[in-house]
Amino acid sequence: MIYVVIIAAILIFWLVAIDRPTLKVSFKAGHIESCKGHFPAKFKHNVLEIAENQPFDGEFKVYRQRTGHKLSFSKSVPKKVQQRIRNVFPHQGFASKGNKKA
Template sequence: MLYVILVAAIVIFWLVAVDRPVLKVKFENGKIVSEKGHFPPSFRHNVTDIAEHTPFSGELKVYQQRTGTKLNFSKQVPKKVQQRIRNVFPHQGFKSKGTKKSG
C-alpha cells in the first residue's frame, strides 16, 4: 500500500514541478542559440527581425493553458522587446491539439 502512495506522490510531483513549455527559445546577442518545440515560420521570422534590430539575450517560453497560450520571458529580455514579441505572436498557431466540434 505504501508503494502506491509513493508512486502517486511521484506522479503528482512530476505533473506540478516539471517545466513543460510548448516552445523554448534561447537568444544571445540577438541570435537564436537554441530552440525546442513548435516554432511557426512566420513567428520565427518576426522574432528574428526583432532580435536583429534590438539585440538582446534571454529566453522565451510558450506554455499551453486551458485559456490559451502564455508567453514567459526571462528577466534579461527588455520590456519593450517583450511587448514587440507579444504583438507578433500568432495565437492561432498555438491552438490546443484536442478534437474540435464543428457545427
C-alpha cells in the same frame, strides 16, 4: 500499499513541479542559440527581425493553458522587446492538439 502512495507522490511531483513549455527559445546577442518545440515559420521570422533590430540575451517560453497560450520571458529580455514579441505572437499558430466542438 506503500508503493501506491509513492507512485502517486511521484506523479503529483511530475505534474506540478516540472517545467513543460510548448516552445522554449534562447537568444544570445540577438541570434537564436537554442530552440525546443514547435516554432511556426512566420513567428520565427518576426522574432528574428525584432532581435536583429534590438539585440538581446535571454529566453522566452510558450506554455499551453486551457484558455490559450501564455508567453513567459526571462528577466534579461527588455520590456520593449517583450511587448514587440507579444504583438507578433500567432495565437492561431499554436492550435491545440484535441478536437474542439463548437
